[in-house]
Amino acid sequence: MILVYFSLAMWLMGFIILYYIIKESVVLVGGMEIAVLERRWLGRNMPQGRVVARKSEVGVQARTLGPGLHFLIPFLYKATKSEFLEIGTGAVGLVESIDGNPVPPGNIFAKEVAGHDAFQDGEAFLENEGEKGPQIQILPPGKYRINPFLFSVGVEPAVEIPQGKIGMVTAQDGAPIDTGRLLAKRVAGHSNFENGRNFLEAGGQKGPQIDILLPGTYRINTKLFTVVVTDATVIEQGMVGLVTALDGVPLPEQEFVAKSVAGHSDFQNAQAFLDTGGQRGPQLDVLRPGTYYINPMMFQVSADSVTVVERGQVAVVVSNVGEEPTQEVKIRLGAAQAARPQGGGFQEVYVVPKGYRGIQEEVAGPGRYYLNRRAFIPYIVDTTNITIDWDDAKDTRFDPLKVISKDGFTIGVSVKVVVRVRPDQAPYMVAKVGSIDNLIIHVVHPMIDSSFRNQASATSAMNFMQDRQDEQKKAEDRTKSELEKYHVECVSVLICQITLPQDLMDTQTKKIIAQQEQAQYTEQQKAEQARIATEKTRAEADQQKVLVASEINVKVAEQNRQATIKSAEAEGEALRLKAEGEAKGITAKGEAEGNKILAVGEATAKAFELQGKVIGGSGLTAIALAERIKDGQIKVTPDVLVQGSGAGELGGLLAAFLVNHMTKAVTPAGATQPLAPSMPQEATAGDAPEGQANA
Structure with a gap:
């Protein structure tokens, strides 16, 4: 029985030992875990100063075991499980190595080595001489099997630059900044400071960087680069940005504003500004309304209001930049010269064309101008009429x-x-x-005051008031003449009111009242005379109807008389003109007949003269007599024959009467009377033969 219990105890002990051996030699690592090994014995000691062991060295091992079933030499290694390192979206992992080679003097960050698979192979990191301390390389979002005994990883949010912001970067490691420079020079290839290794290998310098970060998200090692988020430069509407460069070539002597350089894209490319010779100090170029991503460690920007020139105004611009006008230029331009206090002495000021330093001859008309007041000082001048008053009103400048x-x-x-x-x-x-303002205070006011004082002192008070128009004209003429010297046009000088002492005004008032009363009496007398004339006129008006009728009758009689006279004169004139016409007609007809008879007679006489020379005078007479007989102009036989029976004288008289009467009855009007034969004057009717009478 005892043997049975002993055997059972041995089997139980063996099972326990086997379980312990299996437990120590088999490691099951979960899918989201790693196992860190510690070698307890049977290996080399780690070198002095090392804290993580490599292969065959006693201590915490650099290598790790990934997910799965792993078999180890029993009792040689101790496995400690750890979860994966997870870096979420919008974050980065900043790595610091707990072991490795020491960082060289002067460096802050360990150099980057290859082959460690984002710090997941600690053995390779140490074999490739990875250095102890902060690492340049960062871990982007993801899951990593990193040995927490070799690498300490801090999870930090990625650098995010919102819209309307910029990121100012300061490098904690790198080469020293060049002497005389405030900012580190630009280097290429660092991808907005996300690649620290390229930054350092390209010679990136320690300190404030000339490049900035624009709006966006950046995976930056914030231990290597410190990023300060600040507002972008915003120039509001109606404003202008004045820029001062904190770095660059020093300004030459006698210059107040740096020269303009191209290519810096409104000061947003600071390196281009320096490369093209940009000068330190106030800049000539300005920023117009808008948003600018400017490095405030390189450029300071202050907002100033735009220059507004209203209608009826011009801006006279004084330039602090440009060439100094030479004496030859001054003579050629005939520029106006003036002396104004400048500090302790006087400085000559000239009106010059564009491009020269001084008062510009070209003015700026109405509009809005983005003017750099450090380089160009505008003086707004009203070009409309400016009225200056000397009166008692509260809003006027002078009393x-x-x-x-x-x-x-x-x-x-x-x-x-x-x-x-x-x-x-x-x-x-x-x-x-x-x-x-200077013109009004120092020129116009003293001149007007002097003019009226001089004019008043030359005349009496009453004459000054009475000759107001003349006094005004004198003051205006003098003002026009004086203001022409200052290139100002005097439109008019007006005397609005003249105030005399009250006692003088009282005396003058009494005098005028007396004159008015005298004039009133004169007018009353004229009124009475006018009333008399009115009464007379009224009486005449009452008899006006009778007077008008009489005047009309007189005028009618006069008109009739004049008409009769005119009619008689017209008839007499008509008869006279008719008689004159008939007389002139008869005269003309007689002259024509006479001329005809004269012409015929002259022709006939000439013909008779020629015929007489040929046939003689008696022959010519016979021919003429025969022609007249042939033409019936001479009658040979009587037209009427009266015979009597011898009745004596009574019969002869009766016969003659009958012959004459019958001849008139038979002879047509205008016919030629028959030519009776010549008889002796003594012959009588009784001498003819008995029973005949010739008529």
Whole structure:
């Protein structure tokens, strides 16, 4: 029985020993676990300074066992299980090696070695001379089988730059920054500082970096690179950004603003700015409204309001940059010159063309200008009419003028002066007096005050008031002449009110009242005379109907008389003209007939003269007599034959009467009377033969 119990105890002890041996030699690692081994004995001692053992060395081993069933030499190794290292999305793992070679002096981070499979092969890390301390390489999101006794991993969120922000980067390791520089130079290949090894191998420098991070998410080793998130540069509407470079080539002497360089993309590429010779200090270029990703460790940006030139204004620009105008240029341009206080002395100011330092002859018209006030100083000048008042109103600049007249009275004068600056003359006005305010205070006001004092002292108070228009004209002429010297046009000088002493005004008032009363009496007298004339006119008006009828009758009679006279004169004139016409007609007809008869007679006489020379005078007479007989002009036989029976004288008279009567009855009007034969004057009817009578 005892033997049975002993055997049972031995079997139980053997089972326990076997279980313990199996337990110590078999390691089952879960799917999300690793096993870290510790070698307890039977191996080399670790070198001095090492804390993690390699193969054949006693101590915590660098290698690990992954998921699965593993068989170990019993009692030689002790396995400690650990879960996988998990790095979530939006995070990175920063690794620090607990063991390895020491980091060389001057370095902060261990060099990066290959072959360790993202720190999951600790044995390879040590064999490849991995260094102890912070590692450059980071672990991106994922799960890793990392020996926690060899590597300490801190999980940090990835660097996220929101919209409207930038990341300023400072490297904790690298080469020293070049002497005289504020920022480290740019190196290529580091992929926005995500690849620390390339950054260091390319000569990346320790300290503030010239490159910045734009909005986005970056897996950056924040132990190697410190990132500070700050606002991007925003220039609001109606503003302009003035830039000052903190690094670059020093400004030359006598220069206030750095020269403009190209290629820096509105100061967003700082390295290009330096490479093209950008100068340190205030910059000539400005930033217009918008958002800019500018490194504030390289450029300081201050916002300034834009220059607004309203309608009726121009901006005279004084340039602090450009070439200094030489004496030859000054003579050639004929630039206006003025002297203005500058510090302790005086400086000549010239109006110059574009590109030269000084007052620009070209003005800026109405509009909005993104002007760099460090380089260009604008002076706004009104080109519309500017009114300057001297009166008692609260909002006016000057009180009424107080002047003393020639007769010792104090006179108050309210004056209004209207001036205007032409746009093309504005630069010369600024060169002369600096501004409109200076012109009003130092030129116009003293001149107006002096003019009216001089004019008032040359005349009496009453004459000054009565000759107001002349006094105003004198002041205006003088003001126009004086302001032309300052390139300002005087539009008008107006005297608004003249105030005399009250006692003088009382005396003048009494005098005027007396004159008015005298004038009133005169007018009353004229009114009475007018009333008399009115009564007379009214009486005449009452008899106006009778007077009008009488006047009309007189006018009608006069018109009839005139008509009769005119009619008689017209008839007489008509008869006279008719008689004159008939007389002229008869005269003309007679002259024509006479000319005809004369012509015929002359022709006939000439013909008779020629015929007479041929046939003689008696032959010519016979021919003419025969022709007249042939033409019936001479009758040979009587037309009427009256015969009697011898009745004596009574019969002869009766016969003659009958012959004459019958001849008139038979002869047509206009016919030629028969030519009776010539008879002796003594012959009578009784001498003819008895019973015949010739008619």
